[in-house]
Every structure is written in structure tokens, then in C-alpha cells.
Amino acid sequence: MTLPELLKIRTPSPLHQIEIAPHKEVWCKRDDLLHPIISGNKWRKLRPILEQARTSQVKHIASFGGAYSNHLHALGFCCKTMNIPFTAVIRAHPNSPLTPMLIDLKAWGASLAFVSRVEYQQRHDISYQAHLKTSQKIDLLIPEGGSDARSLEGVADIIDEVCAEQTQPFDLIVLPVASGGTMAGLIKCIAERGLPSKVLGIAVLKGEGYLEGILDDLLAPHKKQTALDYTNWSIAHDADFHGGGYAKMTMAHKEFKEQFLHEHGFDLDCIYNTKSFFALRQLMIKNKLSEFPRILILHTGGLQGDR
Ligand SMILES: *Cc1c(COP(=O)(O)O)cnc(C)c1O
DSSP states (O other): OOHHHHHTOOOSOOEEEEOSSTTOEEEEEEGGGSOSSSOHHHHHHHHHHHHHHHHTTOOOEEEEEOTTOHHHHHHHHHHHHHTOOEEEEEESOTTSOOOHHHHHHHHTTOEEEEEOHHHHGGGGOHHHHHHHHHHHTOSEEEOGGGOSTTHHHHHHHHHHHHHHHOSSOOSEEEEEESSSHHHHHHHHHHHHTTOOOEEEEEESSSOTTHHHHHHHHHHHHHHHHHOOOOOOEEEEOOHHHHTTSTTOOOHHHHHHHHHHHHHHSSOOOTTTHHHHHHHHHHHHHTTTTTTOSEEEEEEOOOGGGGO
16 A cells, blocks of 8 residues: 555645636645645655655654644654654643644654753754654654655645646746745756746745745755756745734734635635735735736645644
8 A cells, every 4th residue: 555545645636726816817726635634735745755764664753843833743643644653842841731733643642742942943953863863762853844855856746736637837836935845846846847837935934035045955956966947936025924923913814814715615724825825815916926827826734723
């Protein structure tokens, strides 16, 4: 049985047209429907990592995140189903009340390791990671958000599914961006397949310059390998869009989320997709996207985080 079969992942995810603003062709790729529990873009990024873990018979996986992390939640469910012990390193006080996400993780048999803000800041440190691995007998440590070199390959599945259904390429692809892995995967795949699409990331946190740096770092090894320049992208940092920072929501966001559910019959999570869909509508209303006749917006999932 393949890993997607074991986990009951439903690919390809649906692709359908939606009306965001009049007289514009917008399609939505519904990665929120890939699985009832595993959050959409987290599955895309984890697939190559977990397939390799399965082949190499990894015995203990660990990763990092906050107390609402869609990544830890998705990974915890995968590990339970794959029968691999999992440790979640969580940036939270051990005495703080458990979030619904942490309650799920516990029920799935994960070990919860609460660490201070200061210790959490060391998560990218090689020596800290080595210490964690030996002291906890961890043989696979996955970065925060699941964004590493291999995860970009999994994100390419999105583009391949779209190309299998639509012969005409999209002019613009819009998605929310936080740790950058999903966006980097789309950029890489589009450039390597020679598609004319441009990728527009909507920053869900205050991170002008910082996010571009992360994307450059994720793309740099491929730039060297393929001699492509990967310039088919940009990130929008408007304060109206991110609303002042990660997990911050404005009144306009809240109204938009409710109205969207009412008009379209499907929900957008607060942290990521409310912001990206809101941004797309604003940009279209202000006629900023007139050079892109056909637009694709990626629904990345994340609805567990709303609980
Ligand atoms: C993590 C997440 C994102 C951000 O993806 P990155 O690859 O970290 O930029 C977007 N949407 C949802 C639902 C997520 O859980």
C-alpha cells in the first residue's frame, strides 16, 4: 500500500471556478479537501519526507511548532497512522491549558515536549538539534512548518494536478505565505516546467525582506543546479492584508470570512486563507491584476486551527 493510500489522501484535490469579483476568471484549488484531518499544504510538504521515512524505517520523528500548529497536527496524525513514535516540541508553557490541537496530539499518542521561548529560538541550531536527537533518541527531525529541501518536491504535485486538468496555464497563482516552503515549491515547479505563471504570495505576518530571504534560501540550491533564475514571483506585504501580524485579524477580515462562507459555501481559516482570499479580492477590486486574465488561488486548508 502506498503512503497516500494508507492515509486515505484524496488526490487530485478539486479545482473549480469561483466568483471573487465580477468579470474575472478565478479558479480555486481546494487542498482543504485533501483529507478531513491532515491540513492541505502540510500534506503536500510532508509527503516526500514521510515516504522516505517509511522506506528508511525511521523509528522516532520529532518536529517543532506552536500550540495551534497545523504542521504538528498533520504530522502527529500521519505518525499515528504510520505507527511511528512522534515527539512534538512545542513553544508553550507546560502548565498552559491544552489547545484542541494538543488534545488531538495526546490522543494520537504523541509525546509533548514544552520548551521556553528562548529554547525554541534555537530550533535551527545544528548543535541544539544534535543534542535533541541524541538525548531523545530521535532519528528524524523535521523543521518547523515542514519546509525543507525535500518538501518542495511534494508541493509540485499541486501544479501537476492542475496541468493534468487544464491545458491552458494560469497567469497568476495566489497563496498565503509563512515559512515559505509551499510558495518555494510552486515557484520551483513552475520554472522547471517552463510554465508562464507568476506566483503571488500574501504575507500573513509582518516580514518584508525577511520572507524574501527565506524564499531565496530555499531556492538557492536549485538555482545552482538548474541555472534557472526563478524570478517568477513576488510577495505582497500590505498591512491591510496581514492585519498587523501573525494570527492578527482585523474587522475587515472577520466580515470577509463570514461573507465568503455565506456566498461560496466553504470556509476559510483565520490565519492564512482569510488573508490571501481577502487580498486577492482587494487587488482585483483596485484593478491591480488586470494583466492576469486567468487566476488560480490555492486554498491551503488549516481549518483545524480555527478551533
Ligand atoms: C502552514 C500553512 C501555510 C503557510 O505555508 P508555508 O509553506 O509555511 O508558507 C498556509 N496555509 C496553511 C493552512 C498552513 O497551515
